Every structure is written in structure tokens, then in C-alpha cells.
Amino acid sequence: MSQQTIAFIGLGIMGGPMAGHLVDAGHDVVGHNLSRLAVDVLVERGGRAATDTADAVREADVVITMVPDSPDVESLVFGSDRGDDGILANAKPGTLHIDCSTIRPDVARRIAEAERERGIRPVDAPVSGGEPAAVEAALSIMVGGAAEDVEAARPLLETVGRTVVHVGPAGSGQTVKAANQLIVAGNIQLVAEALVFLEAHDVDTESALAVLQGGLAGSTVLARKGAGMRARTFAPGFRIDLHHKDMGIVTTAAREAGVAIPLGAHVAQLVASLRAQGHGGLDHSALLKQVEELSGRATA
Numbered sequence: 001m002s003q004q005t006i007a008f009i010g011l012g013i014m015g016g017p018m019a020g021h022l023v024d025a026g027h028d029v030v031g032h033n034l035s036r037l038a039v040d041v042l043v044e045r046g047g048r049a050a051t052d053t054a055d056a057v058r059e060a061d062v063v064i065t066m067v068p069d070s071p072d073v074e075s076l077v078f079g080s081d082r083g084d085d086g087i088l089a090n091a092k093p094g095t096l097h098i099d100c101s102t103i104r105p106d107v108a109r110r111i112a113e114a115e116r117e118r119g120i121r122p123v124d125a126p127v128s129g130g131e132p133a134a135v136e137a138a139l140s141i142m143v144g145g146a147a148e149d150v151e152a153a154r155p156l157l158e159t160v161g162r163t164v165v166h167v168g169p170a171g172s173g174q175t176v177k178a179a180n181q182l183i184v185a186g187n188i189q190l191v192a193e194a195l196v197f198l199e200a201h202d203v204d205t206e207s208a209l210a211v212l213q214g215g216l217a218g219s220t221v222l223a224r225k226g227a228g229m230r231a232r233t234f235a236p237g238f239r240i241d242l243h244h245k246d247m248g249i250v251t252t253a254a255r256e257a258g259v260a261i262p263l264g265a266h267v268a269q270l271v272a273s274l275r276a277q278g279h280g281g282l283d284h285s286a287l288l289k290q291v292e293e294l295s296g297r298a299t300a
């Protein structure tokens, strides 16, 4: 793969390690982030620092964005009220824009249309696997966009991910990611309910989770989150705030399509409730706290 100049915007829990892998692969990575510390970490690994979005994208062959929510990506693409400080106004025609953030599919489609008008090649490529997979370059990446743009993005996506699948036109990656978040939230909630249930029956939960993992109840959620849930360690990982955003995306998109997601809608309410109780900064496995409360078994 030839060396490319990559503007990487959003160097948080996920973007930081992803940008680092691209540096390690020999690319010229120019980083921008709201807080400076994350940029310094990238520079230490061999990347370069940009002063702002315009500075980051001006010379880039590829722009990768990894920011929290739809309005964040919109403001990066369209710029502020001045309109001259975003990706649209500053990226060269032909630049590939890979958005790895999890955002609304309709927003991804609107951005893709605006970018295509300016000769920028849009790819939506949200990721799954969480921080460990970002660190291990083992993400699962669901990709939407035109086939030739997705193929141009593939070598970079394969540098940060292990499973990279083109799922359809612009916005499709985000639709698949919404389904991913529906499954993950439901799975965490049921693992939490099972754990509290087992504890109430004085079962050794370490052994119980080991045997459950070997059968049909086993899951990546159980494997990755089970031990932390048993120990009540809820440092993020994936914040409840972000999963609340994603449950909003999937419930809205389901409504638009006229599809009922009764269990998903219920879990969305449980995530919203946990956040309303002030736990938005905890890992999504903290859904367990709420099951304890509902069961009168809260410890602290």
C-alpha cells in the first residue's frame, strides 16, 4: 500500500489507537482533536499535529473522522457559520472522506450527497469491537459507499480492522451499525439480569459464566464484559452517553422504516434511565447497576 497523507480528526478512545496503527503502517498522519493531549500522544508515536480542521485536511489524500455524534460530523464537514473552515471548503477534490463515527444513516446520506457535489469521495465506516479491538487493530467495520471509493478505503480500514465488509450504498454502514448497537444493548441487559439472578441464588458466577459461554448463551458481550460486571468495574470502554445516542438512532430509524423493535425500545428506555440517574460516563455494562436497583440489591 502506498504511503498516504491522512488527516485524522477525533483522537479519543477509538480514534487515538486507530490513528496510531496508521502511523505504524508508514502513513503521514496529521491529527486534530479538541483536547491537545491526544494530539501530543499521536505526535509522540510519529504523527503530526494540525492546528484546526482546515489545516488538517488541506493537504490530505484521505480524511478520517472519529467523533461522537451526528452534529459533530456535520460541523466538521460543513464548517461553522462562516462555512470556510470545514472539510467541504478545504479538502482537495478527489479526497476520500472516511467517517468512522457512529451517526444517523440519514445524516450520512446527506453528507455523502454534499461531498459528492464537491468531488469528495464519501465512505461511512462505523466500527464495532470497542476499545480492545481498536487497540488490537481487530475492529469489525461496516462500510457504505460507492464500490470504487470503498475499495480505495479498504487498505486503510484493514490496517485498523479485521473484518471489513461493504454492505451497500452511502448510509448503509450506519444502518448496519444501528442494528449492531441494538443487539449489543439487549445482550448486555440480559447478561446483567442473568448475573443478578445467579447472585440472588448464591451461585458461583465465575463458574456459571464459564459454562454459559460454552453454550448458546455465549457471546462476545459475555466474554468481554462478564468479568467486569461481576467485579462491578464500569470504567469506559463504551460510555452510556454514546449508547443512549445509538439507541436514539436505531429507534428513530426503525420508526422511519415502519418496523417494530419492542425489546430494543424497552432497552433504550433502560439506557436513558441510567443516564438520567447521572451514570452517562460509565461503561454500558453499568446497566447491571439498574438491574440491582430494580431488584432491591444495590450495593452502593
Ligand code: NAD
Pocket (backbone or CB within 6 Å): 009, 010, 011, 012, 013, 014, 015, 032, 033, 034, 035, 038, 066, 067, 068, 069, 072, 075, 076, 100, 101, 102, 103, 127, 128, 129, 130, 131, 237, 238, 239, 242
Ligand atoms: P471519545 O469521546 O473518546 O472521542 C471523541 C474525540 O473526538 C474526543 O477526543 C474529542 O476531543 C474529539 N472531537 C469531538 N469533536 C471534535 C471536533 N469538532 N474537532 C476535533 N476533535 C473533536 O469517543 P469514542 O469512544 O472514541 O467514540 C467515537 C465514535 O466511535 C462515536 O461515534 C462512538 O459511538 C463510536 N464507537 C465507540 C466505541 C467505543 O467502544 N468507545 C466503539 C464503537 C464505536
